[in-house]
Amino acid sequence: MRKWKAKLLMLSFLCGVFYFAEQRYDYFRLRGLEITPPGILPDTTVWQSVPRVAERFWMSLFWERRKFVKGIEAAYPVEIKLKTAGWGRYKVSIEPLKPMLYVSWNSSMWFLSDNGRMWRTDLPSNASVKGLSFPKKPILAWDSGLAMPIDPETQGGGICRSSLPLAKIKKWYDMLEKVGWENEVYCVLAKKKDGRLVVQLLLGAGDGSSSEVVLKEDTANWAPIAAAMTRVFGGTGSTVPDGLVVNATFADSMTFTVTSRDYR
Numbered sequence: 270m271r272k273w274k275a276k277l278l279m280l281s282f283l284c285g286v287f288y289f290a291e292q293r294y295d296y297f298r299l300r301g302l303e304i305t306p307p308g309i310l311p312d313t314t315v316w317q318s319v320p321r322v323a324e325r326f327w328m329s330l331f332w333e334r335r336k337f338v339k340g341i342e343a344a345y346p347v348e349i350k351l352k353t354a355g356w357g358r359y360k361v362s363i364e365p366l367k368p369m370l371y372v373s374w375n376s377s378m379w380f381l382s383d384n385g386r387m388w389r390t391d392l393p394s395n396a397s398v399k400g401l402s403f404p405k406k407p408i409l410a411w412d413s414g415l416a417m418p419i420d421p422e423t424q425g426g427g428i429c430r431s432s433l434p435l436a437k438i439k440k441w442y443d444m445l446e447k448v449g450w451e452n453e454v455y456c457v458l459a460k461k462k463d464g465r466l467v468v469q470l471l472l473g474a475g476d477g478s479s480s481e482v483v484l485k486e487d488t489a490n491w492a493p494i495a496a497a498m499t500r501v502f503g504g505t506g507s508t509v510p511d512g513l514v515v516n517a518t519f520a521d522s523m524t525f526t527v528t529s530r531d532y533r
Contacts, residue, residue, distance in 0.1 A: 297357070298327060299357055300358050301357070302360075304361045305360065305361070306363070309399050310397060334351045338350075345394045346366040346392070347366060365398050365399070367382055367383050368382055370404050381431060386428055387419050392428075406442055408457070410456055410457065415459060444488040448495035454470045456471040462518060467486060467518050473511065479511065480511055482498075482514075482515045501527075
């Protein structure tokens with residue numbers, strides 16, 4: 270019994286010492302955040318995201334690092350990494366997201382990053398991020414008849430997880446470059462045709478006098494179709510006369526039809 274009381278007294282004494290030291294010297298307070306590279310986000314934005322309890326007890330930020338990171342990433346188009354950098358100090362690494370494409374959906378324009386995030390191009394927090402680049406590839410138009418391209422549960426902060434088939438979309442754009450159409454196409458429209466997903470390429474300057482090429486979502490026959498179109502029209506896909514539609518969605522991978530846009 271006496272041993273138990275002695276241990277309790279010793280524990281109480283040590284707790285008192287630690288409490289006094291903390292009150293006197295702020296031994297457990299958060300001493301600093303090393304934000305690298307500087308300037309991607311304002312320092313005040315990062316500090317404001319730190320839980321208040323972490324300012325007094327720095328280790329709590331490590332325990333709640335997932336909440337800290339997600340809080341910033343949900344509101345700003347950046348990627349955050351947090352790790353300890355000594356007693357009471359952390360290193361916060363910030364990289365702007367890399368927009369891969371503009372996506373037209375729901376009467377709005379969105380950015381789609383290469384790591385599968387989507388956010389509106391008019392999101393106010395875009396202006397706070399230094400080094401945010403802008404896509405140069407043809408716009409991806411996602412038809413309203415297709416599945417929603419974002420995860421609605423992540424809409425709250427403005428930066429959403431995308432539910433788009435990213436690997437498939439990358440193949441579409443890689444094939445556009447491979448067959449020499451990338452500079453001729455101003456819009457890649459994904460839509461349903463006869464219950465199947467198809468890719469409709471809009472060629473021209475986007476001023477209403479364009480031609481169109483409708484392809485299967487599988488890119489396996491894109492190169493043979495491009496070669497066949499070259500033999501028919503000469504040059505690249507841009508030589509399809511204005512107002513014509515090339516339909517290459519038939520079961521026979523080498524079959525395509527040419528019709529006027531007025532008689533589709």
